[in-house]
Amino acid sequence: MTRRGGLSESQPARPHYHGHRERLRERFVTGGSAALQDYELLELVLFRILPRRDTKPIAKAMLERFGSFSEALGAPPHLLEEIDGLGPTAIADLKVILAAAQRIGRDAIQDRPILSSWSEVVDYCKAQMAYETKEQFRILFLDKKNRLIADEVQQTGTVDHTPVYPREVIRRSLELSATALILVHNHPSGDPAPSSADITMTRQILDIAKPLGISVHDHIIIGRSGHASLRGMKLI
Structure with missing residues (x-):
């Protein structure tokens, strides 16, 4: 049995945040990171780490707790664990992103006066x-x-x-x-x-x-x- 529009009654509803994610990605592609606030850029990072969670409240909680995008990524794991929605795997993924940013910074000064x-x-x-x-x-x-x-x-x-x-x-x-x-x-x-x-x-x-x-x-x-x-x- 189908509803009007061809959707099955058993098909799960599309999570409300999917449209928000698509709009946020589009803003990033169009305007770069300058087009996003800190919590929105943090949302983009968390999309891949937590694909089945609404990451907006998590991003806002991180910024409220730690103060800035950089401080949120740099916070020690035991404090990140206090944020609802962040477990050991997600925290490890955040630290990989931090390490990548640090490596880019090192490469910028390598082999240059x-x-x-x-x-x-x-x-x-x-x-x-x-x-x-x-x-x-x-x-x-x-x-x-x-x-x-x-x-x-x-x-x-x-x-x-x-x-x-x-x-x-x-x-x-x-x-x-x-x-x-x-x-x-x-x-x-x-x-x-x-x-x-x-x-x-x-x-x-x-x-x-x-x-x-x-x-x-x-x-x-x-x-x-x-x-x-x-x-x-x-x-x-």
């Missing part, structure tokens, strides 16, 4: 570290043409402290034959203002590096609200 693409370096560091819940101290090791040799996390600490050993920094620089460094660490509090300990540690590394012909171009501190450059602040 870093000092000529400084804004991309800062963007890369933000993508890697801004939403970490613990302090990380990482180093960008550069060759004599200021191209990236390696990007390594040297230490991971607590929410407000990371132990840094200047001689270990220099030892690793010599192992990699690096002639210049960019020091980077994050402030999980969100405020990138350098502490007196940050300044002291940076100057200690400078003092050891200089006689060995190793330059320290900068120490960048990353926070959710922005970044600080010790070189730019004339603190080193």
Whole structure:
């Protein structure tokens, strides 16, 4: 038996959000990401991860909880699990997307003179570290043409402290034959203002590096609200 229009009585109704998904995709195709609000772009991401769920309330809940698109993707798994509709598989898929974005950022500065693409370096560091819940101290090791040799996390600490050993920094620089460094660490509090300990540690590394012909171009501190450059602040 069929209803008017040829639909079977047993055929399930089309979920209400399917038309919304199609319209959202069309807006993205036509206008790009600039045509979408953060929650709408997050919806697009979630469409593929949760094909049988209405992802609009999930996207809005994530933004309400974490504040921005980047923070939603960067949130730790145990907090993402608190969002209704996100399970371990969906969270793992979100982390794959985050890792892909971070890899794209790394490729943007690979094999290029870093000092000529400084804004991309800062963007890369933000993508890697801004939403970490613990302090990380990482180093960008550069060759004599200021191209990236390696990007390594040297230490991971607590929410407000990371132990840094200047001689270990220099030892690793010599192992990699690096002639210049960019020091980077994050402030999980969100405020990138350098502490007196940050300044002291940076100057200690400078003092050891200089006689060995190793330059320290900068120490960048990353926070959710922005970044600080010790070189730019004339603190080193």
